[in-house]
Amino acid sequence: xxxxxxxxxxxxxxxxxxxxxxxxxxxxxxxxxxxxxxxxxxxxxxxxxxxxxxxxxxxxxxxxxxxxxxxxxxxxxxxxxxxxxxxxxxxxxxxxxxxxxxxxxxxxxxxxxxxxxxxxx
Numbered sequence: 001x002x003x004x005x006x007x008x009x010x011x012x013x014x015x016x017x018x019x020x021x022x023x024x025x026x027x028x029x030x031x032x033x034x035x036x037x038x039x040x041x042x043x044x045x046x047x048x049x050x051x052x053x054x055x056x057x058x059x060x061x062x063x064x065x066x067x068x069x070x071x072x073x074x075x076x077x078x079x080x081x082x083x084x085x086x087x088x089x090x091x092x093x094x095x096x097x098x099x100x101x102x103x104x105x106x107x108x109x110x111x112x113x114x115x116x117x118x119x120x121x
Contacts, residue, residue, distance in 0.1 A: 002085045010084070010094060011076050017097040018069035024106075024115045028062035031112025035059060062109045065101055 039057060046053050072094055076084075092098040099105075109116035 002087050003091070004083045004085050005091075005095075006083055007076050007079050007081065010086075011073060014069060014072055014076070014094050017094075018066060018073065020097075021069060021105075022064075022066050024109055024113050024119070025062065025064035025066060027115050028109035028111075028113035029064070032059065032062050035112065059111065060108055062112055063101070063105045065099065065105060068099065 036057070036059065039059070043053050043055075086094065093100075106116045106120045110120055
């Protein structure tokens with residue numbers, strides 16, 4: 001099914017979704033840096049004390065898909081129509097903020113972000 005939507009309303013909704021996503025990504029990046037610094041300080045302490053050092057830093061870097069939102073927003077800003085058609089899957093992504101990567105984004109970033117952890121609930 002395809003329905004027609006106002007471009008300006010889509011831009012506003014996608015922009016709000018983007019801002020929320022970017023806030024989670026920024027918080028996760030900051031949380032990652034803090035945890036990484038703690039880990040490296042502990043490893044440095046082990047080296048200084050002559051102890052065993054763990055060279056495996058097993059924490060994944062947080063995901064950030066802000067570019068996906070930016071791409072859609074740029075497309076809409078360049079659109080010459082006042083209204084466009086969206087499929088159900090496009091509506092789910094752009095309006096409902098239900099992207100294919102969303103679950104992985106929240107799960108990986110929940111390690112570092114309270115916002116991501118809360119969004120998973």
